[in-house]
Amino acid sequence: MNNGVTLSGSASGLSKETECTAKVLILEDEESIRSFVVVNLKRSGFQVVETDNGDDALRILRSDLSIDIALLDVMVPGIDGFEVCRQVREFNEKIGILFLTAKVQEQDKVMGLSLGADDHMGKPFSPAELMARVQSLLRRVRLVKMDASSADTFVSGPFELHPKSNQLFKLEQRIELTPTEFALIRFLMERRNVPVSRDELLDSIWGVNYVGDPKIVDVNIRRVRQKIEEDPSHPVYVEAIWGFGYMWKESTE
Structure with missing residues (x-):
């Protein structure tokens, strides 16, 4: 050594x-x-x-x-x-x-x-x-x-998510995301206005064999909100569905 x-x-x-x-x-x-x-x-x-x-x-x-x-x-x-x-x-x-x-x-x-x-x-x-x-x-x-993807750009209100370059922009300003945060936002944005359970998020992002604390979903959601929301304590885009999970709420701003 x-x-x-x-x-x-x-x-x-x-x-x-x-x-x-x-x-x-x-x-x-x-x-x-x-x-x-x-x-x-x-x-x-x-x-x-x-x-x-x-x-x-x-x-x-x-x-x-x-x-x-x-x-x-x-x-x-x-x-x-x-x-x-x-x-x-x-x-x-x-x-x-x-x-x-x-x-x-x-x-x-x-x-x-x-x-x-x-x-x-x-x-x-x-x-x-x-x-x-x-x-x-x-x-x-x-x-x-990954530098290539067949998916198109996702646009939601002030946000643009570019799968080909794995970047998220808000009002043309790039938001730095960890791999898990990017996967989480992409998963929710692809299912905009559709509630997604915590179990589905765990299985899809952390893997079906994940045996850790399921609260990891909530911690990452809080981190995402801090990066994309104007007021993370009153989120507009990543909405909590009480007792179920989360939903990306489509915005018309």
């Missing part, structure tokens, strides 16, 4: 496409856990960059924008995982961020998600659950990075 950082290659026998496009950074100071995660990622064909401290993690993420997903522990040497996440979101909205941490209290989950994380897993966790979460997040990341 060099300054707490190691680059590991992908497992043999995998396609060149997988090797070139799927790269994960793991920030974890417990070597046994980090090795466990690295082995499982490599077996699934990921390139892996590993580090045991927050300062190196942030430096790597600033210098290598080809990393698709960051797996972050919270309590690590240097700056903690929360601060890494916060700073990363200032310069990279497209990377997927998943917290792997023993801090599983409700306020810790909400803190991570509110800072821009896409998902949260408590320790201990199984290899199957880890890879299911990573693969689900990778699908969202790839959707955001």
